[in-house]
Amino acid sequence: MTEMLLTVRGLRKSFGSDESAVPVLAELAFKLPAGGSLALMGRSGSGKSTLLNILCGLERPEAGELILFGQDYRRADWQQLRRERIGVVFQEANLMPTLSLLDNVRLRAALAGQPQSRGQHWLDTLDIGELAQRFPDQVSGGQRQRAALAMVFAMAPALILADEPTGSLDRVTADDVADSLFRLQAETGCGLILATHDPELASRCQRTLDLAHRAVDRDAGPPLP
Amino acid sequence: MTTFTALLSHYRRHPWQGAALALLMLLATTLWTGIHHLTSEARASLGQSERAVEARHQVQRIDGAVLTVEDFVSLRRQGLCLMPWLEVLPEGESRRVIGVDPLAALCFQRQGDVASFDGQPLRGDPFLDIADAAALPARQSQLFLIVAPNTGVLPEAYRITSFSLAPDTGQLGDSFLLNLDALSVLVLLITGLLLRSVYLLSLSQRRDSFALLNRFGVPVRRVRWHLVAELVCLALLTLIPGILLGQLLANGLAGGFASVMEGLFDSRQFATSGNNWLVPTVVMMALLLLVCAADWLIPDKLRKASVFVIRSGLLALLFIVVGTGGVWLAPNLLWLFVSVALGLAGAGLLMPWCLSALSSRMSRASHQPLRRWWWAEFGVLCRRLALPLVALQLALAMVLAVQALVTTFEATFDHWLGQRLSADYYLEVPTGADAEIAAHWLTQNLPATSGARWHRVLRGQGRIGLDSQSRSVDVFALAPVGSLVTEWDLIEQTEQPWQQLAAGHGVMLNEQLAYRQGLAAGDQIQLELAGQSMSVPVLGIYPDYGRPAGEVLMAGDLLPDDFSVAFESFSISPGSVGIETITEALAGIWQQPALTLRDNRSIRDLANRVFDQTFMLTRAMTLLTLALAAVALLLMGWVFLATRLWYFRLLEVWGLERAAIFLRLLTLALAVSLSAAVLALPVGVGLTWVLVQRINPLAFGWSLPMELYPGFWLELLALALVIGVCIALLMRRQLGRPAVRPSVTGTVTGEER
Ligand SMILES: Nc1ncnc2c1ncn2[C@@H]1O[C@H](COP(=O)(O)OP(=O)(O)OP(=O)(O)O)[C@@H](O)[C@H]1O
Ligand SMILES: [Mg+2]
Numbered sequence A: 001m002t003e004m005l006l007t008v009r010g011l012r013k014s015f016g017s018d019e020s021a022v023p024v025l026a027e028l029a030f031k032l033p034a035g036g037s038l039a040l041m042g043r044s045g046s047g048k049s050t051l052l053n054i055l056c057g058l059e060r061p062e063a064g065e066l067i068l069f070g071q072d073y074r075r076a077d078w079q080q081l082r083r084e085r086i087g088v089v090f091q092e093a094n095l096m097p098t099l100s101l102l103d104n105v106r107l108r109a110a111l112a113g114q115p116q117s118r119g120q121h122w123l124d125t126l127d128i129g130e131l132a133q134r135f136p137d138q139v140s141g142g143q144r145q146r147a148a149l150a151m152v153f154a155m156a157p158a159l160i161l162a163d164e165p166t167g168s169l170d171r172v173t174a175d176d177v178a179d180s181l182f183r184l185q186a187e188t189g190c191g192l193i194l195a196t197h198d199p200e201l202a203s204r205c206q207r208t209l210d211l212a213h214r215a216v217d218r219d220a221g222p223p224l225p
Numbered sequence B: 001m002t003t004f005t006a007l008l009s010h011y012r013r014h015p016w017q018g019a020a021l022a023l024l025m026l027l028a029t030t031l032w033t034g035i036h037h038l039t040s041e042a043r044a045s046l047g048q049s050e051r052a053v054e055a056r057h058q059v060q061r062i063d064g065a066v067l068t069v070e071d072f073v074s075l076r077r078q079g080l081c082l083m084p085w086l087e088v089l090p091e092g093e094s095r096r097v098i099g100v101d102p103l104a105a106l107c108f109q110r111q112g113d114v115a116s117f118d119g120q121p122l123r124g125d126p127f128l129d130i131a132d133a134a135a136l137p138a139r140q141s142q143l144f145l146i147v148a149p150n151t152g153v154l155p156e157a158y159r160i161t162s163f164s165l166a167p168d169t170g171q172l173g174d175s176f177l178l179n180l181d182a183l184s185v186l187v188l189l190i191t192g193l194l195l196r197s198v199y200l201l202s203l204s205q206r207r208d209s210f211a212l213l214n215r216f217g218v219p220v221r222r223v224r225w226h227l228v229a230e231l232v233c234l235a236l237l238t239l240i241p242g243i244l245l246g247q248l249l250a251n252g253l254a255g256g257f258a259s260v261m262e263g264l265f266d267s268r269q270f271a272t273s274g275n276n277w278l279v280p281t282v283v284m285m286a287l288l289l290l291v292c293a294a295d296w297l298i299p300d301k302l303r304k305a306s307v308f309v310i311r312s313g314l315l316a317l318l319f320i321v322v323g324t325g326g327v328w329l330a331p332n333l334l335w336l337f338v339s340v341a342l343g344l345a346g347a348g349l350l351m352p353w354c355l356s357a358l359s360s361r362m363s364r365a366s367h368q369p370l371r372r373w374w375w376a377e378f379g380v381l382c383r384r385l386a387l388p389l390v391a392l393q394l395a396l397a398m399v400l401a402v403q404a405l406v407t408t409f410e411a412t413f414d415h416w417l418g419q420r421l422s423a424d425y426y427l428e429v430p431t432g433a434d435a436e437i438a439a440h441w442l443t444q445n446l447p448a449t450s451g452a453r454w455h456r457v458l459r460g461q462g463r464i465g466l467d468s469q470s471r472s473v474d475v476f477a478l479a480p481v482g483s484l485v486t487e488w489d490l491i492e493q494t495e496q497p498w499q500q501l502a503a504g505h506g507v508m509l510n511e512q513l514a515y516r517q518g519l520a521a522g523d524q525i526q527l528e529l530a531g532q533s534m535s536v537p538v539l540g541i542y543p544d545y546g547r548p549a550g551e552v553l554m555a556g557d558l559l560p561d562d563f564s565v566a567f568e569s570f571s572i573s574p575g576s577v578g579i580e581t582i583t584e585a586l587a588g589i590w591q592q593p594a595l596t597l598r599d600n601r602s603i604r605d606l607a608n609r610v611f612d613q614t615f616m617l618t619r620a621m622t623l624l625t626l627a628l629a630a631v632a633l634l635l636m637g638w639v640f641l642a643t644r645l646w647y648f649r650l651l652e653v654w655g656l657e658r659a660a661i662f663l664r665l666l667t668l669a670l671a672v673s674l675s676a677a678v679l680a681l682p683v684g685v686g687l688t689w690v691l692v693q694r695i696n697p698l699a700f701g702w703s704l705p706m707e708l709y710p711g712f713w714l715e716l717l718a719l720a721l722v723i724g725v726c727i728a729l730l731m732r733r734q735l736g737r738p739a740v741r742p743s744v745t746g747t748v749t750g751e752e753r
Helices: A048-055 A076-083 A101-112 A116-125 A141-154 A171-188 A201-203 B002-014 B015-052 B068-078 B106-110 B132-137 B170-205 B206-214 B221-265 B278-297 B300-312 B314-329 B331-365 B369-384 B386-419 B434-445 B497-502 B511-517 B580-590 B600-643 B645-653 B658-700 B709-734 B743-748
Strands: A004-015 A020-032 A035-039 A063-068 A086-089 A159-163 A192-195 A207-210 B056-061 B082-090 B099-101 B128-129 B140-146 B157-163 B425-428 B455-464 B471-479 B507-510 B524-529 B530-542 B549-556 B566-573 B597-601
Touching: A004 A048, A004 A192, A004 B140, A020 A048, A020 A192, A035 A048, A035 A201, A048 A063, A048 A159, A048 A192, A076 A086, A076 A101, A086 A141, A101 A141, A101 B369, A116 A141, A116 B658, A141 A171, A141 B128, A141 B566, A159 A171, A171 A192, A171 B140, B002 B015, B002 B170, B002 B206, B015 B128, B015 B221, B015 B600, B056 B170, B068 B082, B068 B140, B082 B132, B099 B132, B099 B157, B128 B132, B170 B206, B170 B278, B170 B386, B170 B600, B170 B658, B206 B221, B221 B278, B221 B600, B314 B331, B314 B658, B331 B369, B331 B386, B331 B658, B369 B386, B369 B600, B369 B658, B386 B600, B386 B658, B386 B709, B425 B580, B425 B600, B434 B455, B434 B566, B434 B580, B497 B530, B497 B549, B507 B511, B507 B524, B511 B530, B511 B549, B597 B600, B600 B645, B600 B709, B645 B658, B645 B709, B658 B709
Parallel strands: A035 A192, A035 A207, A086 A159, A159 A192, B099 B128, B471 B549, B507 B530
Antiparallel strands: A004 A020, A004 A063, B056 B140, B056 B157, B082 B099, B082 B140, B425 B566, B425 B597, B455 B471, B455 B524, B455 B566, B507 B549, B524 B530
16 A cells, blocks of 8 residues: 555635634545645635645644644644645745845755755756856746746655646746656655646646535535526 | 826725825924924014114113113204114013104104115014003013114213124024024935835835836826826825924924023024915925936936946945035035035935945855845845935934934033032122122121132123224123132133132133134233223133123223123122021111022023023924834835735745744844944934034034933934834734735846845
């Protein structure tokens, strides 16, 4: 039996106070094996980002089970996990605007306790080695996302959470960035959970979880006529 | 929805920005209008009444006694053309009115004298009919007799002198007003910086909507005109209450101000008419448009070039060098102020440059990535908060300098007062009483063994200088010259000055007189007392911070017998005898039921009250400005850091603890606010030097020692600390909330860096 990176059962989350609470996630269950990849799909507002936030400890679930690296989430040292094992990539603004691309990668590596000297290596691996001294505003959106990936891989993560990592890129660039992501994920053998609206990108993951149909709509009953 | 309302909708979403702009405008207008109101009225008071007496002459008694109605009557009967001029300070008012007699002025007209009061309404601003003036309940009143030129021969006991309202000390009063003007310009500068910083912030937040409007086909020029219209609306909304509040402020301060002008500068304040709203309106409107719309008024090319120069720091250094040189060499107050302004501008330009250079150097030098990030972030903060930071720096420097000046003055003044008031009691000689007998009694009954010390002071008027340039001075004659005065500090002296003075071999002058006449110890002066002229050496110069009037100090023996004594008093330290014994004896001798006895402390209190009023305005202005600058930095720091909230959250995503993030936030906020304070110290010290060593002698006629008060520096640093901590605490509340991802425009244009 393969080792599970992540096991989720009966996860529930809503926002707001008791009466006006808006359920976002309800009775969610899935598993992610080591080295596996999972795409989260669903229309806007279905809770993809919320789920990713829960998985990296930035939000707390209301109920349910969440076992991460064989440990219950309530006992997890989330700071340490985020620092060293879980890499997060957002749609944009993943870099410190005041630091060069290389310094960004080195900062992320240093926080993870990884050698800073590998910073240039990761930029090279992502084909932006010659942009190392540029600042985020001096490179294109696609190059910024590559730099964001370089930062994540520089920390040698066990799990990558990516929230629409190619959401603001054009088709060709998005494919390029996705290529790099999947290639390095395969090489390093880390897990990947990726939220996206793009079916093509989702199809490159081993499994897809459609939140829109699994969670809110089902529990809210049939849609009104 | 028009373009205009679309633009205005920004302030609906960010009401505090509109409110901050309006509040800044309001406060700046209030402060500036208040000061302008006071100084311009003081000037108008002088101007208006001085015009009426331009190039006129007055009659004075040769014996220096005050003129009375009897003098007027007897001179009039001899056919002289005279006009009575009765200055009255009404009960409960701070400024004087002048009673004149239009009928008496008729003979002036016959003699071809143009100015008259015929047809001019006598409403008390400041002129009114002499009958009405005489009927007012008066705190003080004094009669002058103005005489027409070529009026004929005067009787023996009178002479003609020129009549002006504040001949001897007018310049000093003017300088005091100029000082206030300079201070108000500085306040204007600082509030201008603050206005600009808030406005630029709102502009940067609206850049997206401008771009959108542009894409909808609205030309840039049109957007700008709308923005100008928006500024004009803001100005109109805030100017009216600002000016009203300013006049209220001026009225609140008027009493103290008038007493300073009268008490310290002998510049009598007269009632004036007219409201002053045009100048403040124009000035504040111009300030607002200048600081907010300057970017469009200056051509792009020039701006880019000037930005380059400014960034290079060279211009700043140039300003500082030229300003410092100017301060050293300036021949008068105006040039001095221009030089100071240049120096301050240089300091203001230099600070952001210095901090920016420091941050990039430190960032490059640190190998630890998080530390590198911290320095880079510090650099951004300094650049983006440059305007409020410079405003705070200048405000701090100003407060520091004014505080040092006032404290030094207070200490020096107190020391001086201590020497002046070395006798325990002051006893006024009642009118009609014979001081000679009292002095005799004191000589007989206060033996040296009792430790008692006393002297008699005779006050009156004299003149120094030769005929045409002679000027009136106050005469203080002491008898005997004893140990009550011989401990005074002298600024300059000849050998054994007190012995010489006691022997009647010369006189001493106060600093103001010596400064203005260019006299030094050892010089020979021409002194005229009761019509007799004598040549005497100056034995010493003594400091006098209280009055700018010229004073001559001498031994009683030197006075001619027919000298008209205006006022007489005894200064007494009773020693073991006991003051009651003395007062009872003297009351008996003079056959008076009670004597006016004042003790040291009450006089000191009085002097300190006058002192406080002198600086109340200055202190109030500087402290208000400082408060404004502090609040502005607090708000701007908070708002700007809030736009970077996402990046602090990014640190959290990367696994840093909240506490660690807060610590970094705190150190950043503290570093920024403390930099302003630390860099304000050298500027403040420089400004202190300029104030006490350059401006003071030019403006007030006396100089002070240069003193520094590091304790107060610590207070200012603590204030900066509080600002920094407050910014960090405000930010901490926000750290817990979800952060908005920064807009793509910001990321792409590099304005986050
Ligand atoms: N802090 C919050 N407070 C209240 N409601 C929230 C909060 N965060 C998210 N929500 C709500 O939860 C729901 C899920 O939001 P979430 O951001 O997870 O959606 P998403 O699937 O990521 O959408 P998108 O595809 O647009 O990014 C939304 O209806 C959102 O309004
Ligand atoms: Mg989302």
